[in-house]
Amino acid sequence: MTFTLPKLPYAYDALAPYMSAETLEYHHDKHHQAYVDMGNKLAEENGMSGKSLEEIVVASHGKIPGLFTTPPSTTTTCISGTG
Secondary structure, eight states: OOOOOOOOOOGGGGGTSSHHHHHHHHHIIIHHHHHHHHHHHHHTTTTTTTHHHHHHHHTTTSSSSTTBOOOOOOOOOOOOOOO
């Protein structure tokens, strides 16, 4: 399954005056599209193209850098300015 960015169900200027049509168009068409493109790229590179989003999440959680982050370790380091 190749993921696609759905079209907005309203016009770009529908959020005026709170958000300009230009801002919404950029945010949706460029910013969100970049997430979709990267998801498709990572799926392809890791042999998961054709899988559903749920299958990709289950198979890749904690295994593919960039798609998910590894949980922080249980050990933390404290940096103090008194030392």
